[in-house]
Amino acid sequence: MPLSPDHIVEIGGRQLKLTNLDKVLYPATGFTKGQVIDYYARIAPVLVPHLSGKPLTLKRYPNGVNEPPFFEKNATKHRPEWVKTAPIWSEGNQREVNYILANDLATLVWVANLAAIELHPSLSLAADIECPRSMVFDLDPGPPANIVQCCQVAVWLRAIFDHFKLQSFPKTSGSKGMQIYVPLNTKTSYDETKPFAHALARLLENEHRDLVVSDMKKAVRTNKIFVDWSQNDEHKTTVSVYSLRAREHPTVSTPITWEEVERTLKKKDASLLVFESQQTLERVAKMGDLFAPLLSLKQKLPKLAGIGEGEPQVVSEIAAQASRKKPVPGKQRKSSESETQPLKGQSRKRSVRHG
Numbered sequence: 001m002p003l004s005p006d007h008i009v010e011i012g013g014r015q016l017k018l019t020n021l022d023k024v025l026y027p028a029t030g031f032t033k034g035q036v037i038d039y040y041a042r043i044a045p046v047l048v049p050h051l052s053g054k055p056l057t058l059k060r061y062p063n064g065v066n067e068p069p070f071f072e073k074n075a076t077k078h079r080p081e082w083v084k085t086a087p088i089w090s091e092g093n094q095r096e097v098n099y100i101l102a103n104d105l106a107t108l109v110w111v112a113n114l115a116a117i118e119l120h121p122s123l124s125l126a127a128d129i130e131c132p133r134s135m136v137f138d139l140d141p142g143p144p145a146n147i148v149q150c151c152q153v154a155v156w157l158r159a160i161f162d163h164f165k166l167q168s169f170p171k172t173s174g175s176k177g178m179q180i181y182v183p184l185n186t187k188t189s190y191d192e193t194k195p196f197a198h199a200l201a202r203l204l205e206n207e208h209r210d211l212v213v214s215d216m217k218k219a220v221r222t223n224k225i226f227v228d229w230s231q232n233d234e235h236k237t238t239v240s241v242y243s244l245r246a247r248e249h250p251t252v253s254t255p256i257t258w259e260e261v262e263r264t265l266k267k268k269d270a271s272l273l274v275f276e277s278q279q280t281l282e283r284v285a286k287m288g289d290l291f292a293p294l295l296s297l298k299q300k301l302p303k304l305a306g307i308g309e310g311e312p313q314v315v316s317e318i319a320a321q322a323s324r325k326k327p328v329p330g331k332q333r334k335s336s337e338s339e340t341q342p343l344k345g346q347s348r349k350r351s352v353r354h355g
Contacts, residue, residue: 011106016110037109040244043280044105046289047242055099055122056101058116059246065247086099121238132184135232138179138231142218142223147177147264151178151261154178174253184301196304212225239253252280255290
């Protein structure tokens, strides 16, 4: 894509003016607005399906990543007529918010031209806003902990999902931590996913108090991993897969394999899970979209007593069910060096779940 200061492009029969393409948005590396747009245009074939139909919150950095950003939920009135939007009622604002729907390449490029470096979609489709398409766990390390410790917590989380025969998929946050997604794509509600996620976070905290915390207070997070279950909420968003992050370098929230999680934990090398824009593009060219199952894999959360009534009861139910589950014969996975601390009451051998 040309890097002249301004440029008129046509995408899918739609014209738009790209501006200030040579403006540096990442001062430490010289990464420009034109390069931000170019990245989003090239990653669009795998990114757009994950954004399509979902209310999108933009985190805009018009003066670069070293200057204060602002969040934009309500679509600007000065948008092309072909940019699709969806009105969603906001209890906090007591009015409808007109969210952008990045359903196509042209809209994604238009959004990038707004210096929207970070993209934060809802877990729901606008057409069914009360039904999350997936459940997410945001693993946030409190310094000096880092993504290596997140990998350990992720392995513990996967063990629980394995027992319930739920497939899960990890990605880096592109910042300090990582997120674990459990695709659902079935009829459910946040009244089911949020208490379930909270219960799992509390279970991990009970089992591994030296490393895991489920409390949101920052004062208790030092050198621990905060398992943020609260993202499972109609009113919250999580940074999108393949979104750039506003860090010193143009890092990306990148899908990874469970083998990469285990290797990083074994080697204790956080740098193994740092991916910049070009690296992510190369990974997609080689590995495809590792998050593709999020779009279509149908799974249901187990029916547990106490869902919607109180997390403590659900914690006990999950712990009891997980400890009762047995590996599926012929589908056992050898324990790796990264799985040195299984949940109490669990066997090291578990049914195979590929992520």
